[in-house]
Amino acid sequence: MAELTERGRRTRQRIVEETGRQILAAGIGGTSLDDVRAATLTSKSQLFHYFPGGKSELVRAVAEWEGAELLAAQEPHVHDLSTRASWEAWRSALVDYYIGQGRWACPIGSLATEAAARDPELAATVAGAFGAWADLLAAGVRRMQEGGSVPADADPRRIAASILSAIQGGLVLSQPLHDPWPLEAALDQALHALDAPARSGS
Amino acid sequence: MAELTERGRRTRQRIVEETGRQILAAGIGGTSLDDVRAATLTSKSQLFHYFPGGKSELVRAVAEWEGAELLAAQEPHVHDLSTRASWEAWRSALVDYYIGQGRWACPIGSLATEAAARDPELAATVAGAFGAWADLLAAGVRRMQEGGSVPADADPRRIAASILSAIQGGLVLSQPLHDPWPLEAALDQALHALDAPARSGS
DNA sequence: TCATGATTGGACCGCATGGTCCAGTTGTAG
DNA sequence: CTACAACTGGACCATGCGGTCCAATCATGA
Structure with a gap:
């Protein structure tokens, strides 16, 4: 080359x-x-x-490019997840990206399932893409923590992972049904982690 | 034949x-x-x-058999999801089924991703398997509602779908990492829907 | 015992696929 | 203008795959 x-x-x-x-x-x-x-x-x-x-x-x-593309498609929302409203905006844009535009699958998620075992190098690339995505979400969760709407003792990484899992798993369920409701239900439920009452004690 | x-x-x-x-x-x-x-x-x-x-x-x-097998593997927990402790037992058995036994993927979930678009008949079978699974979980959620630990106005189907999504999505994230933590985090977060304070009003 | 149908073995076919090769064309720097 | 390297076209190859076919074998009931 x-x-x-x-x-x-x-x-x-x-x-x-x-x-x-x-x-x-x-x-x-x-x-x-x-x-x-x-x-x-x-x-x-x-x-x-x-x-x-x-x-x-x-x-x-393809995996590398799709990983970057996916994050780019979530701008500007994903860099401003400091309020519940911005999370909602991000959520709507994401559902539209997957469903509204007829994708019905995640470019990275589909690679993860198909090639995790067969191509270790690809698996590493996919894992990196997920990691970058989760980092952005975790940063948003931390911003919510600073605002006090999320308990300070919660682990942002775990919450971010659960939100990302809701997206991926919701798509898995939505795909064969060709109906967005499982994705929306899973995502909304996962976002409830941001509504937890900020109790002071453990 | x-x-x-x-x-x-x-x-x-x-x-x-x-x-x-x-x-x-x-x-x-x-x-x-x-x-x-x-x-x-x-x-x-x-x-x-x-x-x-x-x-x-x-x-x-294979899809039909795996669907039945998957439910059978969750017995007896899945038919007794009436207490928080039984949900925990179910959760542990499930994680062990996927991770402990080296599966690292869901027999049904992997089919869903790979064949949703290409084989509509298979997609229907997969959707049926997911539906049966979700019904069992929803029945458990309803039992928790009757016990009062879950708000009566919550939709058991949506909660069940979100838990199932957490499993599927958690596996998607865990697969390339070859680490169970995303699955566990997603599942635990999803199960928090069962801990919601039973507020009386909306 | 014998007939019938379920069951099994494995050679064979056509095709699509990933991959190779080499000759031709285009662009560009000196 | 020319030489060299990037770029392009497409014929070709080997292989692995899903699928077909037919003959052999087994099991069972009459």
């Missing part, structure tokens, strides 16, 4: 984005390099030119 | 169980009929003898 020119970077990015779309819709196994090649109007040699490691390297690149 | 003799039923069951194991470890796409054939000491013809519809019919049979 050596160096990439502007054209090369654009072609590479086109491949990554299109592969991401295909994987979200059909999974890794359901996405063939020929599908990607056709959809991006490229050729086999280009795929292997930009991703010498073949499909697994391509999928890993 | 017409009629099955005792021997036939045992062979068929052996195929279903082994396929379930393979799918849990490697996913549907990562499970080839040859793998199953080798592990069960059967032949191709037997696979298609018992499952004329081919792989998709086999996978559907």
Whole structure:
């Protein structure tokens, strides 16, 4: 690969984005390099030119890009989770991102399930994406703690993880039903952790 | 298939169980009929003898069996969720089932993610399995309501869905990390819905 | 004993897939 | 203008897969 020119970077990015779309819709196994090649109007040699490691390297690149994209899609809400209203705004935008735009699955979550066991390197990438996401949520929880609406002795990391789990698990239930209600119910229930009365003692 | 003799039923069951194991470890796409054939000491013809519809019919049979198996594995806890202590016992058994026995994934949840879009019939089977599971949990929540520890105006179905989501989502996070803590955190947080103070008014 | 149908073994087929290879084209720096 | 490297096109290959087929074997009831 050596160096990439502007054209090369654009072609590479086109491949990554299109592969991401295909994987979200059909999974890794359901996405063939020929599908990607056709959809991006490229050729086999280009795929292997930009991703010498073949499909697994391509999928890993997709995971990294989707991880960043996912956080970007939550702006500006995710950086201002200091009030209950901002959490609600974030929640609405997130549900719309998944359901309203017909995704019905999480780009990262679907990778996690499918490849956790088979590709350790991919698993690490996915874990990193989840970690970054959880960190942002935990920072928000901490802001709520400072405001006093969340008990000071609660662990922000655990609350963040439970909210993230609600999203992922809600999607798992919503997918086969093709109905957003489990996702919404799970997410709303998880957010109740932010409404806990700030009792002073343990 | 017409009629099955005792021997036939045992062979068929052996195929279903082994396929379930393979799918849990490697996913549907990562499970080839040859793998199953080798592990069960059967032949191709037997696979298609018992499952004329081919792989998709086999996978559907696996889904049905795993759904029943999953509920059976939660006995006797899941039929006695009337006290906080019984919920804790259920929780511990469940975490042990997934983590302690090295599963690291839900037999039904993994099917849900991988095949929701590709096989509508399988999606319906999976949705049914989730529904039966959620019904059991909702019945437990109702028992807690009767005992007064859960507000009467809460919707047991939504709480049950949120608990189930916590399990599924927690597993999604735990899988790539290979660490049970997100599952445990999510599940414990979700169970806090059972500790809500039974305020009288809305 | 014999006939019938359930059961089993395994060779075989066609196809899609991931991956290789090399020749041709484009862009750019000197 | 030219040389070199980035880029592109697409034919080609090996393999693994789902699925088909037919002949052999077993079990059972008449």
